Amino acid sequence: MAACPRAVGAPVSTRTGSWRGLHPAVRVVIVIVALAIVVNIALSLLDSSTRGADDTAPRSSSLSTGRDGLAAYAELLRRNDHATEAQRGNVTDTALSPADTLVVLDPVGLDREEGRSVRRFVERGGRLVAGGVGATGLLARLLADPPAWSSAGVRNAGPVGGAPEATGLDSVRTAGEGSWSEPGATTPILGDGSRVLATVATLGRGRMVLLADPSPLQNRLLATADNAGFALAAAGDGQTVVFAEGAHGYGQASGLGAIPGRWQAALVGLTLAALLGIVAGGRRLGPPEDAARPLPPARREYVDAVAVSLARTNRPAEALGPLQAAARARLARRAGLPPAATDQQLRAAAARLGWSAPEADALFAPPRTAVDVVAAGSALARANEGEGRQ
Numbered sequence: 310m311a312a313c314p315r316a317v318g319a320p321v322s323t324r325t326g327s328w329r330g331l332h333p334a335v336r337v338v339i340v341i342v343a344l345a346i347v348v349n350i351a352l353s354l355l356d357s358s359t360r361g362a363d364d365t366a367p368r369s370s371s372l373s374t375g376r377d378g379l380a381a382y383a384e385l386l387r388r389n390d391h392a393t394e395a396q397r398g399n400v401t402d403t404a405l406s407p408a409d410t411l412v413v414l415d416p417v418g419l420d421r422e423e424g425r426s427v428r429r430f431v432e433r434g435g436r437l438v439a440g441g442v443g444a445t446g447l448l449a450r451l452l453a454d455p456p457a458w459s460s461a462g463v464r465n466a467g468p469v470g471g472a473p474e475a476t477g478l479d480s481v482r483t484a485g486e487g488s489w490s491e492p493g494a495t496t497p498i499l500g501d502g503s504r505v506l507a508t509v510a511t512l513g514r515g516r517m518v519l520l521a522d523p524s525p526l527q528n529r530l531l532a533t534a535d536n537a538g539f540a541l542a543a544a545g546d547g548q549t550v551v552f553a554e555g556a557h558g559y560g561q562a563s564g565l566g567a568i569p570g571r572w573q574a575a576l577v578g579l580t581l582a583a584l585l586g587i588v589a590g591g592r593r594l595g596p597p598e599d600a601a602r603p604l605p606p607a608r609r610e611y612v613d614a615v616a617v618s619l620a621r622t623n624r625p626a627e628a629l630g631p632l633q634a635a636a637r638a639r640l641a642r643r644a645g646l647p648p649a650a651t652d653q654q655l656r657a658a659a660a661r662l663g664w665s666a667p668e669a670d671a672l673f674a675p676p677r678t679a680v681d682v683v684a685a686g687s688a689l690a691r692a693n694e695g696e697g698r699q
Contacts, residue, residue: 341582367557369414369441369523371395376529379414382540383552385531389541392549397559402426407434407515410547414523415441416556423556424450432513436545440507440520442487443556448519452494456508458521459490463499465534466506472498474509474518474542481506482534484524495519499539507543518543629676629685636685637672639692664691 366373371383372395383393396404400423405411411430413419416439419427424447431437431451439447448455462485468475475498488504489497495508495517506525510517520526525536526543544550641650644658652673659669668691671684 337585338582341578345578367415367417367559369527370554370557370559371412371552372554372557372559374528376527377524378528379412379526379552381528381531382526383550385537385540386544386550391544391547394549394551395554395559396551398555399423400426400553400555402429402433405430405435405551406549408547408549410436410438410544410550411553412544412550413437413439413444413447413553413556414520414526416443416447416553417558419447419556421450427451428512431515431517434514436515436547437517438520438543439517441523444519451512451517452510454494456489456493456495456505456519456521457491459488459504460486461488461490461504462486462522463488463501463504463506466499466501469497469500469505472496472509474498474507474539476542478535478539478542480534481525481536481539482530483522484527484530485522486524487522489519489521507539516545629682632685632689633672636689636692639689640672643692664688 366375366378368377369379371379371393374380383395386393400411400413400419403426405426407430409430411427413427427437427447428451437451442458445455445458463483464485466481466483468478478499481499483506488500488506489495489508490504492505492508495510497505497508498518499505499507506521508519510519520543524530526540530536531540637655638648640646640655640658640662641648643662644650644655646654646658650658655672656669659672667684668688671688676682676685
């Protein structure tokens with residue numbers, strides 16, 4: 310069944326008409342920009358839901374939502390009036406305030422200069438929460454007699470002594486991934502009687518909370534037992550808790566490197582779209598070549614144009630006078646008459662050539678009606694017959 314054509318004069322959608330009225334280059338740029346925005350929003354949503362959630366995410370990183378991450382700890386701190394900061398790159402004491410709390414758990418590859426920066430930070434009054442097997446090198450730079458780490462775990466630890474970090478706690482549950490076999494120059498605050506989970510120590514004006522096993526603060530166990538209470542107590546009264554993310558491989562980005570990769574790709578795409586728009590909308594070297602040779606207007610159009618012009622004059626006799634004179638001159642030439650031949654001679658010549666009486670009259674009578682105009686044109690055409698053969 311044939312589709313019903315749209316009725317002539319039917320209204321066209323304003324939005325559709327506006328879109329079609331735009332330059333093609335502008336439409337291309339708009340589409341590319343819209344696609345770039347949609348793709349980046351989708352990637353952002355995907356990134357926010359999956360960032361650091363797999364098994365390859367760094368352990369004890371505040372940027373990780375995996376089982377071993379500290380994203381939940383950072384959120385807990387924020388909900389309890391602590392500001393949090395993920396410090397990328399190397400740890401520097403100049404970037405830390407003595408009122409801050411620095412968290413360095415399960416670090417990977419802290420160098421000597423960073424260890425000295427942490428030491429200066431604590432000596433000026435800063436608070437340090439450190440631990441995990443990777444922190445033993447850092448503790449050796451901070452303490453003359455650091456605690457000794459052991460792989461024997463403490464599943465459930467209770468308070469030892471009266472340290473403020475353990476006050477009010479009943480039990481702290483762990484994944485059993487380590488303990489302090491010897492506290493060294495530190496004071497135990499959590500343990501199970503035979504093994505120590507956490508100790509504290511002072512250095513200069515600062516205080517350190519040292520965890521053999523950071524799992525109580527990780528996402529998987531933070532909500533169990535009294536782990537959340539211990540996590541808040543370990544952070545102390547510092548208003549800002551700084552997580553040393555450089556120790557987990559997060560480098561300090563600067564310049565263009567600080568822009569996420571997907572946004573860099575979007576900027577490149579937008580730049581190409583802008584260049585495309587400039588090229589498409591710019592002036593070309595010459596006019597576009599026509600697909601076919603342009604033809605002159607049809608003779609009918611010329612006749613119609615002349616007719617309209619004659620009608621606007623409203624004086625057909627004056628307009629057609631030159632046409633009648635040309636027809637008489639051509640008739641005289643065909644009949645061999647002089648240019649000054651009389652009307653009687655011209656009528657006689659027209660009769661000899663087989664003209665009808667109305668055609669002969671059209672050469673002399675002033676045209677007043679449309680019929681007279683047509684007759685004058687017919688007379689000129691009759692006078693032109695055989696003109697080329699003479």
